Amino acid sequence: MQITNLGKAGPRTSAFGLGAMGMSGSYGPSDRDESIATIHAALDAGITLIDTGDFYGMGHNELLIAEALHGRDRDTVQLSVKFGALRAPDGSWLGFDGRPAAVKTALAYTLQRLGVDHIDIYRPGRLDPDVPIEDTVGAIGEMVQAGYVRHVGLSEVGVETLRRAAATHPICDLQIEYSLVSRGVEDTILPVLRELGISMTAYGVLSRGLIGGHWKPGTVAAADDFRSHSPRFQAEHVDRNLALVDALAKVAQGRGITTAQAAIAWVAAQGADIVPLIGARTRTRLSEALGAADVAFSADDLAAIEAAVPRDAASGDRYPKPLMAMLDSER
Numbered sequence: 001m002q003i004t005n006l007g008k009a010g011p012r013t014s015a016f017g018l019g020a021m022g023m024s025g026s027y028g029p030s031d032r033d034e035s036i037a038t039i040h041a042a043l044d045a046g047i048t049l050i051d052t053g054d055f056y057g058m059g060h061n062e063l064l065i066a067e068a069l070h071g072r073d074r075d076t077v078q079l080s081v082k083f084g085a086l087r088a089p090d091g092s093w094l095g096f097d098g099r100p101a102a103v104k105t106a107l108a109y110t111l112q113r114l115g116v117d118h119i120d121i122y123r124p125g126r127l128d129p130d131v132p133i134e135d136t137v138g139a140i141g142e143m144v145q146a147g148y149v150r151h152v153g154l155s156e157v158g159v160e161t162l163r164r165a166a167a168t169h170p171i172c173d174l175q176i177e178y179s180l181v182s183r184g185v186e187d188t189i190l191p192v193l194r195e196l197g198i199s200m201t202a203y204g205v206l207s208r209g210l211i212g213g214h215w216k217p218g219t220v221a222a223a224d225d226f227r228s229h230s231p232r233f234q235a236e237h238v239d240r241n242l243a244l245v246d247a248l249a250k251v252a253q254g255r256g257i258t259t260a261q262a263a264i265a266w267v268a269a270q271g272a273d274i275v276p277l278i279g280a281r282t283r284t285r286l287s288e289a290l291g292a293a294d295v296a297f298s299a300d301d302l303a304a305i306e307a308a309v310p311r312d313a314a315s316g317d318r319y320p321k322p323l324m325a326m327l328d329s330e331r
Contacts, residue, residue, distance in 0.1 A: 001046025001293065004272055006078075008197035010151050010172025011120060013078050015268070016293060017049035018042040018286075019203055019277035023064055024057030027208070028225040030281050032064065039068035041283045043077070045290055051175070051201065051277050053082035053125055054110050058091075062113040074116060080201070081110055082125035082155055082175070084136075091224075093323070098128030100139035107143055121172060123153035127328040133161050134168045141169040153201075157328045159192045166196050176329055178202035178274070180263055180305070181211060181232075181244065181314035189329065199273045204318070205264050206279070207232065211245050211309075213252075213259030231316030240315040247308035254304075257295055260285075264292035266305055 002015040023035040039050070052061045062081075069077060083106040086094035103124075110119060122140050127133065143149040154165055155175040165171055174193055178185050182204060193200055206212040210232055217239065221228035232241055245259060252262035267276045280286035297305070317324055324330055 001048075003048075004275065005199075006049075006121070006151070006201075006275065007172035007199040007273070009170035010153075010199065011078055013275065014046055014048040015272075015275060016047055016290070017051055017080070017201060017275055017277045018047050019051045019279040020061055020065060021051075021053065021056045022279050022281045024061040025224065026056065026226050027281070028222045034282055035064060036068045038280060038283050038286050039065065041286055042278075042280075043072065045286075047278075048076060049078045049080060049201075049275065049277075051080040051082075051203070053085065054106055054113070055082070055085035055087055055125065058087060059109070059113055062110060066113060066115045070115075078120040079114065079116065080121040080123070080153065080175075081114075081119050082123050083107070083110065084124045084126065084128065096124070096126045096128045096326070098124050098131040098133075098136035100135055100142075103136060103139040104143065107148060111148065118147060119149050121151045121153045122149045123155050123175065125155050126326055127157050127161055129328075133157070133165050137165045137168045137171075144169070158331055159188050161328050162189070162192055162196065162198070166198065171196070171198050173199040173201050173275070175201045175203060175277075177204035177318055178267060178270075179205050179207050179211065180248070180266055180309045181207050181241070182318050183311050185329070186311075194271075194273065199275060200271075201275045201277055202267050203277045203279070205267045205276045206260055207314075207318070208279075210238075210241055211248065211259070211263050213245060213249055215242070215245075217242055229320050230318075231320060232314060232318065234316065237316035244309045244313055248305065251301075251304045251308050255295075255301065257291065258288055260288055261292040261295055262305060264289055265295035265297060266302070268292065269297050269302065 151172040227233040278289040
């Protein structure tokens with residue numbers, strides 16, 4: 001596993017990260033033992049960056065990671081944690097809280113659940129429209145000064161917010177969705193990240209499994225699976241999207257790699273300042289995804305992939321309308 005710097009202000013970390021959200025029910029039930037085994041396999045493969053959120057399973061994900069890290073060397077792992085999402089007991093989304101007092105309270109609970117004395121990268125999960133980003137980032141900065149946080153990150157924010165946040169405190173990375181079928185970041189956000197020396201941690205590199213080569217026509221997601229509400233998986237969109245996956249699969253087969261490996265390697269090929277987050281829930285999927293680390297594309301390969309999956313060819317938004325409205329990055 002190659003090592004990279006997470007922005008000019010951030011830590012040295014693995015070139016791929018592990019996104020743990022799916023281990024806490026976002027895509028239907030997960031097996032706890034297999035989830036822990038997958039985290040162990042990722043660490044053994046050289047992944048050092050583990051991404052979570054305190055609202056993933058309402059604390060379940062952090063407790064799971066704490067169990068998986070028991071007995072491991074804390075200093076060899078970078079824990080990236082999102083906070084601020086408000087959820088009801090039924091799992092529904094109620095908004096976001098970026099007030100300084102809420103920042104510090106959320107951090108206190110996260111430290112307790114993870115069983116650690118600091119968080120490597122702490123970030124608001126979304127922008128709170130009622131709280132200036134300077135206040136939210138400033139509060140995290142105070143926690144950096146106090147030793148409870150090492151670095152400040154952001155998630156799904158736009159250019160104006162990026163600039164204001166970076167003027168308040170050094171930002172190491174922006175976490176945002178980026179894949180062959182989600183490329184809006186390329187227009188203005190990615191250039192500004194590079195101008196400011198901020199890396200990208202890319203989630204959704206397989207578009208929640210849509211372009212991984214394993215989602216089959218006619219598959220029906222369970223009611224508690226995010227994909228049952230995701231526009232791209234709905235009947236009016238999914239067949240068109242799977243036609244793109246079929247085209248990508250043909251290119252991948254020509255290279256002797258899987259569809260998922262082609263999609264992940266494409267993201268990694270867009271720059272050394274982009275760290276793909278692998279959202280594997282099982283060791284089998286993790287092993288397949290890690291095979292992308294050994295893929296080097298030629299210019300012809302990249303052209304063939306983009307011909308198979310043209311920019312803006314995906315059908316349907318990446319989130320349902322109410323959640324899209326919460327994305328500062330989409331404004």
